[in-house]
Amino acid sequence: MKQIIVPGEVVSQSQARMDNAYVENGKTYSKVMGLYDEEHKSVIPLEGPWKPRIDDAVIGIVSEEKNKVYEVDLGFFGRTLLIVGKFDRESYKVGDIIEATIKDIEDRKTIILTRARPLEGGTVLAVKPAKVARVIGKANTMVKQISEAAKTYIIVGMNGMIWMRGGNIALATEAIRKIEAEAHISGLTERIRLMLEQNKGS
Template sequence: MPTFYENRQLVTPGDLLAEGNYVAGENTFKEEGKLYASCVGMVEYSERRVNVVALKAFYTPKVGDTVIGKVTDVTMGGWIIDIDAPYPSLLRASDVMERSYRPQKDELTSIYDVGDLLIAKIVSYDRTRDPLLTVREPGLGKITRGQIVEITPTKIPRVIGRKGSMISIIKSETGCHVLLGQNGTVLVRGKTPEEERLAIMAIRKIESESHTSGLTNRVTEMLKKEKEGESKND
């Protein structure tokens, strides 16, 4: 079972990755016993599986994902939410109300209006139906404060880091609360705009350098340096 690239090497669509008894993982496909890449990204070989971590991608909804979206329309029975996916998603009015929903009486715009940002969870989605969202869990609902950063969704795991190492560094160094939407939208909430600026800078750095190693150290370094610069200015 030969493989044709090194681990974490850059590949482009159509590149032959492996032959023989491998399972085609993410962003790969198999044809006549040969495994090819289908995206620009980095190969990852494991025991039996070959994955390609895409360097640029769009979000494909998955049941159970927490996402950050924007209300784009209010309809009869709910809201249409843009979650940066190929499909618009729905949030039903009955999901938000405590009691049953009465279309004649209840004014949906008084709950969420066009332009509001929401943290929500995907409860159902398949190829034939648009994603359905819920906000009926602690921590979900309207965003009232903070700043939004958008990154390529495949880089969310990199922002989290191994066992959450990266995200905990950003949180502790900047004092910000960072909430990651699986769709690539990140909410940063800090006590001061300056703290938020730092955290956003760190996230942007992770996005542009996600395919290099030793990133955690460089991010820590950058944050420390920036903070020093700031205290001198004060």
């Protein structure tokens, strides 16, 4: 059973160590708008900015270039840099969409990317980072389902940017927006399946 909680709300009458919560005077309080998972004793944010982690696969857009050091927009408040090494021949221009992996995070505010590759054409949809896990689904089931129904090539970045190319992008977008809005309500996979089925013809 999961329960919706607001910042400052008590999640445990005793001291409990968990993310997105804090302890004061022997009690544990939520720091976020989120769900409290009684079973796993964890606080899951329902909203909020993305927290980058090393090895996260992200989608970004090149926003600046200086001597083969590229600034990349990941929708993150800090800086994101892609330093192209000697052996990479790749060069980018502003507005290029890339897929990359986080190599390092300095002082929690500068992200260093590696293993970048350009994504040709298509568009980018930004979703709330807190909903990314639901868009992907368990073992990629959700994104696969959308991709097949819309015949769209989709790559989901952990930062909330989603790249899409080909097929019925409008339908894929609608499905993803629906997930974003209803991520916390059970039976999501089935609802999305029905929605995709109904719209397949259009």
